[in-house]
Amino acid sequence: MRKVANYLWIEKNGEEYKLIMTPELQDDIGTVGFVEFTKEKSLKKDDSILELEGSKTVLDLTTPIAGEVAAVNEKAADAPELLNSADPDESWVVKLTGVDEAEFNALENA
Numbered sequence: 001m002r003k004v005a006n007y008l009w010i011e012k013n014g015e016e017y018k019l020i021m022t023p024e025l026q027d028d029i030g031t032v033g034f035v036e037f038t039k040e041k042s043l044k045k046d047d048s049i050l051e052l053e054g055s056k057t058v059l060d061l062t063t064p065i066a067g068e069v070a071a072v073n074e075k076a077a078d079a080p081e082l083l084n085s086a087d088p089d090e091s092w093v094v095k096l097t098g099v100d101e102a103e104f105n106a107l108e109n110a
Helices: 023-029 074-078 080-084 101-105
Strands: 002-005 008-013 016-021 032-037 048-054 058-062 067-072 092-097
Touching: 032 074, 032 080, 048 092, 067 074, 074 080
Parallel strands: none
Antiparallel strands: 002 008, 008 016, 016 092, 032 048, 048 058, 067 092
16 A cells, blocks of 8 residues: 655555655666665654755655654765665665554645
8 A cells, every 4th residue: 555745655565665756856866876764663644754965946845744763765865866766676765664554544645
């Protein structure tokens, strides 16, 4: 199941929620040249998950749902341009667990 909010796709897979940059966001920011992921392990709605610099803008990306950070895209930390990929397995930002199902279900369908 996929929802959309804050220019992110939120894909639910079991108890894990993967936040992925949408093509619209990728286009708006241009080529990503620098990223810094959150160091927080527990996030509230609208907390920063990623600061990035693209060829068109600098952006602080926020989470549309609260949860526990299960993983950040470490490959993108070393190769930020992966966040420009059309492949969601490369352009994901963070994976969350412990998400309130009602909060997820309230998001807009993608």
